[in-house]
Amino acid sequence: MSASRLVIVPAVWADVQEFVTRHHRHHPKPAGMKFCIAVAIGSENVGFASVGRPVAAAYQDGWTLEVNRTCVVPDEDARNANSMLYGAAWRAARALGWRRLITYTQAGESGSSLRGAGWRVVAERPARPGWDCPSRPRELRGTENIARTLWEAS
Secondary structure: OOHHHEEEEEOOHHHHHHHHHHHOOOOOOOOOOOEEEEEEEOOEEEEEEEEEOOOOHHHOOOOEEEEEEEEEOOOHHHOOHHHHHHHHHHHHHHHOOOOEEEEEEEOOOOOHHHHHOOOEEEEEEOOOOOOOEOOEOOOOOOOOOOOEEEEEOO
């Protein structure tokens, strides 16, 4: 198999959730989505992207979506799959009328897949002790105290 044989294909939500549960290194499966896509080599899906409403209320403006999860198998043949997913997610969102697509990387992640897909850094977010608050209690998920970078498709 060759990386040049990577193709974007339709995805089924249940397959995305199962794949992320098995392969994602630090996040659980996403809770919901507006749309999802896959990247395949031949008939085998080697990665998925889930696009949904922005998690942060400040970005829930009716014009913005967020790539909530990408997950690709660690395989040399799939080395450009993540960039393909980010690029395809933006093309699909734009075609559906959305004006902005955002995502985050955690401190220590290079963002090379995002840069490869033409995304740009919008902001650096400092680490937070967690997302729990009296008005909306939340369980700890292991992503507390990690700085993040906000990216935008352009």
